[in-house]
Amino acid sequence: MSRIVISGGTVVSATGSVAADVLVDGERIVALAAPGSEIAESFALGASGRIDASGRLVVPGGLDVHTHMEMPFGGTYSSDTFETGTRAAAWGGTTTIIDFAIQRRGEALREGLDGLLAKAEGNCAVDYGLHMIVSDVNDQSLKEMDVLVDEGVTSFKLFMAYPGVLYSTDGEILRAMQQAAVNGATIMMHAENGIAIDVIVAETLARGETDPRFHARTRPSALEGEATHRAIELARVAGSPLYIVHLTAAEALEAVVGARDAGRNVFAETCPQYLFLSDAELERPGFEGAKFVCSPPLRPAWHLGELWRGLKTNDLSVVSTDHCPFCYKEQKELGRGDFSKIPNGLPGVENRVELIYQGVVRGEISVERWVEVIATTPARMFGLYPRKGVIAPGSDADIVIYDPGARQTISASTHHMNVDYSVYEGMTITGRVETVLSRGAIVVEKGQFVGEKGHGRFLERSTNQYLI
Ligand code: URP
Ligand code: ZN
Ligand code: ZN
Numbered sequence: 001m002s003r004i005v006i007s008g009g010t011v012v013s014a015t016g017s018v019a020a021d022v023l024v025d026g027e028r029i030v031a032l033a034a035p036g037s038e039i040a041e042s043f044a045l046g047a048s049g050r051i052d053a054s055g056r057l058v059v060p061g062g063l064d065v066h067t068h069m070e071m072p073f074g075g076t077y078s079s080d081t082f083e084t085g086t087r088a089a090a091w092g093g094t095t096t097i098i099d100f101a102i103q104r105r106g107e108a109l110r111e112g113l114d115g116l117l118a119k120a121e122g123n124c125a126v127d128y129g130l131h132m133i134v135s136d137v138n139d140q141s142l143k144e145m146d147v148l149v150d151e152g153v154t155s156f157k158l159f160m161a162y163p164g165v166l167y168s169t170d171g172e173i174l175r176a177m178q179q180a181a182v183n184g185a186t187i188m189m190h191a192e193n194g195i196a197i198d199v200i201v202a203e204t205l206a207r208g209e210t211d212p213r214f215h216a217r218t219r220p221s222a223l224e225g226e227a228t229h230r231a232i233e234l235a236r237v238a239g240s241p242l243y244i245v246h247l248t249a250a251e252a253l254e255a256v257v258g259a260r261d262a263g264r265n266v267f268a269e270t271c272p273q274y275l276f277l278s279d280a281e282l283e284r285p286g287f288e289g290a291k292f293v294c295s296p297p298l299r300p301a302w303h304l305g306e307l308w309r310g311l312k313t314n315d316l317s318v319v320s321t322d323h324c325p326f327c328y329k330e331q332k333e334l335g336r337g338d339f340s341k342i343p344n345g346l347p348g349v350e351n352r353v354e355l356i357y358q359g360v361v362r363g364e365i366s367v368e369r370w371v372e373v374i375a376t377t378p379a380r381m382f383g384l385y386p387r388k389g390v391i392a393p394g395s396d397a398d399i400v401i402y403d404p405g406a407r408q409t410i411s412a413s414t415h416h417m418n419v420d421y422s423v424y425e426g427m428t429i430t431g432r433v434e435t436v437l438s439r440g441a442i443v444v445e446k447g448q449f450v451g452e453k454g455h456g457r458f459l460e461r462s463t464n465q466y467l468i
Contacts, residue, residue, distance in 0.1 A: 005047050007040065012371050014369075022399065029396075056403055057367065080325050080417055083123040086125040088417040092433060097124075098131055103134055108140065112132065137176050160193060184463035189227075210339055228251075270316045316373075317377045323345075347419045381465070400435070412425060
């Protein structure tokens, strides 16, 4: 394996920034050295590569802990495979994804897990872990949760939305949480009141209101707030850690703030689409609004400021993408004439690191906070620290060389995700991922993908390292 020196850059961690050379031996970081020091120079003499990072930020590879590659939804599959999706992730500075295996009703957890592992194996450009979606809580699946925790699948997602598909009752949720309280797993919750939403959807369709805009109008933020509050109370009774996924609404954030102020192990993530886009996008003419259909939906613009505030106060601790792309042509179009049939989900795995950097550019967050929410906290939350999420001796050499001053315009014509549109089309941003290392291998070099399919390995994770 090769030795690489990354010299002259500013190494950023969640706790500070320092001028340092990063010494990489094989798959690991072996040391940080004073720039140009004797130790750095003698290491460089035997090195096979030197990356000049002058004027650049050197940051840990991002962890996107919420992606859906090849996910079945609404009669189709999300359009990125593990191959295309992890390659796009690498281009965007993300060197670890955590995707979701799905247990279908009547199946064992094992069937869903093995099925997704088979899809990912040999295809990923960067490392990957899996969460498990539990949609059939019963004695058998509760026992299986313990086995999966031992195998490094330490987080389980449940749904308060999508009745008849992935939905669990409060009783089932409570049982899964009780199991997690014993085996140490983290319960991830899709918190929307799906039973109430389905009533509103049926009433809306009956009135002949079928356009994409009604997707958002039938899923009011109050019902995300209500479900979030309910999930928090169930977790309190069961005594398990709780992680609210894709939080979008001020009402939900308020519930999380209350729980955290009370000292509970309640955490939440949001996603770039909820920080940058509003429900106005669903009002686009014709069927264009379908491009922005996801659940929970994009919210009225005033929620965005609340989410940025939550990111500053750490009531939102992680930014993931919920990357779940469906092409506009033929996939989103399945919902023409009935918004409830539009596959739910947006693309974004390639854009997350660079988009959240706009918070630094605008003075909303520090560069250290950026690293914390895109890499360090996700690693700790899902049991991968310090192997991932930090540039430190012994950590995997997952490293991004970032040009903080570059300007670029996001477009489907230049992105690498396997989807025919971008929700950020035409948005000009500052900063660019330049070079990316995954376990010591250069996978992106000056904007070119030089990695390979199959390089990415499955990550067995420990339990939550972020508990209070
Ligand atoms: O619209 C979304 N979020 N699609 C992906 C599935 C989920 O609920 O995360
Ligand atoms: Zn969800
Ligand atoms: Zn999701």
